[in-house]
Amino acid sequence: xxxxxxxxxxxxxILAAVDGSVTSLRxxxxxxxxxxxxxxxxxxxxxxxxxxxSAMAADAVTVLTQSAQELGQELQQWAKQEMHRLELxxxxxxxxxxxxxxxxRCADELRADAVVVGASTxxxxxxxxxxxxxxxKAGKWPVTVVP
Numbered sequence: 523x524x525x526x527x528x529x530x531x532x533x534x535x536i537l538a539a540v541d542g543s544v545t546s547l548r549x550x551x552x553x554x555x556x557x558x559x560x561x562x563x564x565x566x567x568x569x570x571x572x573x574x575x576s577a578m579a580a581d582a583v584t585v586l587t588q589s590a591q592e593l594g595q596e597l598q599q600w601a602k603q604e605m606h607r608l609e610l611x612x613x614x615x616x617x618x619x620x621x622x623x624x625x626x627r628c629a630d631e632l633r634a635d636a637v638v639v640g641a642s643t644x645x646x647x648x649x650x651x652x653x654x655x656x657x658x659k660a661g662k663w664p665v666t667v668v669p
Contacts, residue, residue, distance in 0.1 A: 534563060565613045629663055
């Protein structure tokens with residue numbers, strides 16, 4: 523089975539998506555525990571985005587993109603401190619773009635064996651579909667959705 527080592531029944535690389543929401547922080551904690559128990563490599567990805575409404579004003583795009591980047595850096599710094607506190611090693615990826623596309627790209631590039639994300643708390647996602655739902659439907663890797 524590709525990606526799994528002989529004598530190891532778990533994933534060798536886990537990709538955890540963390541965006542600062544409560545459910546994504548739970549997902550990060552779950553992924554860290556899983557990585558520790560399975561002796562897996564852990565990669566934490568944060569995808570910053572610019573709200574669609576910002577396209578109406580060119581200056582707003584710049585300001586919002588910079589703000590999103592700063593928040594993403596702060597979140598990743600916090601995550602690094604948590605990993606250090608837990609005595610765990612992790613790689614950190616910070617990108618800007620569409621969360622679904624960037625998580626898929628990163629998981630494919632890293633040949634992730636598992637993806638861990640937080641469940642969406644937005645009511646509209648029941649109708650349109652959430653990030654987690656889209657990742658599950660992609661069917662490329664096992665996806666754990668943490669409530």
